[in-house]
Amino acid sequence: MFEVFGNRRCLLSRVISVALLLTTSLLPSACTYTARISPPAMPAPIVEELPVTVGVYFGKEIKEYELVDQVLTDEVRFPVGPAAVSWFEHAFSGSFTRIERLEAWPTMTLDSQLDAVIELRLLDFTQRFAEDVSVSFEVILSTPEGREILWWPITGSYSLNTEMRELPLGERLALIGKALQVEEHVGRQVALAVRQAATKFLLYFREQESVQRWLEAGGAFRPILPDQGGLLPAESPVSPGGPPAVVIADDRSTCGERITKELTATPDRATVLSFAEARDTFYPWLEPEVELAAMRFLQMAQTARGAARLRRTGLRYVVLLSSEREKTEGGGMFWRHVGRIESHADSRRE
Numbered sequence: 055m056f057e058v059f060g061n062r063r064c065l066l067s068r069v070i071s072v073a074l075l076l077t078t079s080l081l082p083s084a085c086t087y088t089a090r091i092s093p094p095a096m097p098a099p100i101v102e103e104l105p106v107t108v109g110v111y112f113g114k115e116i117k118e119y120e121l122v123d124q125v126l127t128d129e130v131r132f133p134v135g136p137a138a139v140s141w142f143e144h145a146f147s148g149s150f151t152r153i154e155r156l157e158a159w160p161t162m163t164l165d166s167q168l169d170a171v172i173e174l175r176l177l178d179f180t181q182r183f184a185e186d187v188s189v190s191f192e193v194i195l196s197t198p199e200g201r202e203i204l205w206w207p208i209t210g211s212y213s214l215n216t217e218m219r220e221l222p223l224g225e226r227l228a229l230i231g232k233a234l235q236v237e238e239h240v241g242r243q244v245a246l247a248v249r250q251a252a253t254k255f256l257l258y259f260r261e262q263e264s265v266q267r268w269l270e271a272g273g274a275f276r277p278i279l280p281d282q283g284g285l286l287p288a289e290s291p292v293s294p295g296g297p298p299a300v301v302i303a304d305d306r307s308t309c310g311e312r313i314t315k316e317l318t319a320t321p322d323r324a325t326v327l328s329f330a331e332a333r334d335t336f337y338p339w340l341e342p343e344v345e346l347a348a349m350r351f352l353q354m355a356q357t358a359r360g361a362a363r364l365r366r367t368g369l370r371y372v373v374l375l376s377s378e379r380e381k382t383e384g385g386g387m388f389w390r391h392v393g394r395i396e397s398h399a400d401s402r403r404e
Contacts, residue, residue, distance in 0.1 A: 085128040089241035091248070093140040096334035099148030099256050100360045102276045104269065106169040107152040109198070111159040112139050116176045123181065130240055134179050134189060137248050142174050142191075145252040149259060160200045168198045169272065177207065181240075187212040187247045193255065195265065204264045210251030212243045253338045279353040299368040301327040301336075313373075327367065335363060 119135030146153050159171060177190040188211045195204040259265060260278060269275035302314055317324045333340040339354050351372055354360040 086131065087128060087237050087240070088131040088133065089244055090237045091133060091137040091241040091245045093137070094144040094249075096337050097363065098359060099145065099337050100339060100354055100357060100363060101148055101256055101278050102280075102357055103151050104149060104260065104276055105151050105274050106269075106272070107154065107167055108146065108150045109156045109159070109168045109171040110143065110146050110153045111156040111171060111173045112142075113159075113173070113175065116174060119176055119179075121179055128236075130236070132179065132181065132240075132244060134244060134248070135176060137244060138174065138176060138189070138191065138251075141245075141248045141252040142255065145255045146172065149256060160196075169274070170203065170268070171196050171198060181243070185214050187243045189244070189247045189251060191251055193259070195268075203268050204262055206259075206262060208251045208254050210247040210249065210254070212247040212250075214243075250341070250343060253341045253343065256338050257344065279350070280356045299325045299327075300371045300373060301332045301367070301369060302329070302373045324371075325368070335367060336360075 116135045117139055119133075119138075121132040121134060122129055123132065124130075143153075154168065156171065159173060173194045173196070175192045175194070177192055179189045181187045188209060190207060190209045193204065193206045193208060194202065195206075196202050257278065260269065260275070266275060300317055302310060302317075314326050317326050327335065329340075336354065338344065339350065351374070355364055
């Protein structure tokens with residue numbers, strides 16, 4: 055059964071490729087497109103900021119980098135550099151208490167109040183139209199005097215086949231229609247790859263051994279989330295009697311799609327955040343590469359930004375669906391309401 059579903063997903067990805075090929079073949083030859091790569095359109099990341107001031111340097115090579123590549127019958131411009139600057143500036147702002155943009159490095163005289171300087175370089179960018187995108191960076195952290203603390207390569211990628219596995223059938227079919235809009239489709243692929251790289255910085259930068267030693271030496275190390283997971287205050291963040299707000303995360307399967315529809319059709323007219331809305335609202339904790347547990351969500355809610363985000367959304371229930379199945383334990387459901395965690399697990403054997 056799993057093989058059949060896998061073949062269907064692969065077939066859908068090929069349909070997208072054929073649709074794009076047909077579209078470009080009907081247009082005049084030698085067309086040139088520019089991929090429309092969206093900048094971050096989300097609140098500040100929900101992470102614990104490090105209490106340091108960091109100078110940020112983006113060299114001319116990355117700020118102006120644009121690849122012109124042949125895609126099927128046409129040329130497509132990929133403004134990867136400007137997109138990377140936008141995404142990583144967003145990640146840097148969420149990681150450090152204060153950042154300062156530097157116009158030159160290391161030739162300029164630095165403000166003595168800087169604790170470090172971080173430079174982003176673009177190493178490589180490759181794409182296979184409508185199939186795969188990969189972008190690699192290197193992050194270099196140095197003291198204001200120029201002594202290197204960290205050299206760290208980061209790669210972000212996008213795979214159409216992977217996305218098709220994560221989408222319910224309705225969204226897979228919708229993706230085929232979006233693929234006909236070449237500039238948006240290709241730009242979205244690149245944006246997702248760059249976003250993944252920026253997410254890795256947010257989550258794993260402070261876990262690097264040399265970074266931890268540097269932070270601990272200055273008394274500035276902070277865990278990305280509180281060490282101890284607790285419970286939220288018992289008060290509901292929305293007014294009594296109001297319609298419940300619900301977020302569903304961690305499962306975009308057909309089952310998750312059906313449950314979402316059922317909730318929105320209830321007499322209480324529950325407000326259900328879509329996967330995209332929830333992912334952006336609680337960035338970076340709902341990214342596909344992040345394993346989210348119910349306790350992790352509660353830890354996130356204990357941070358200042360996380361609690362504020364919850365209040366603004368009026369969230370009363372958090373539902374984490376998992377349709378993964380093992381031989382001894384099936385999928386399950388976790389939800390959180392008011393001051394406790396509850397869980398229901400389907401333990402039926404296969």
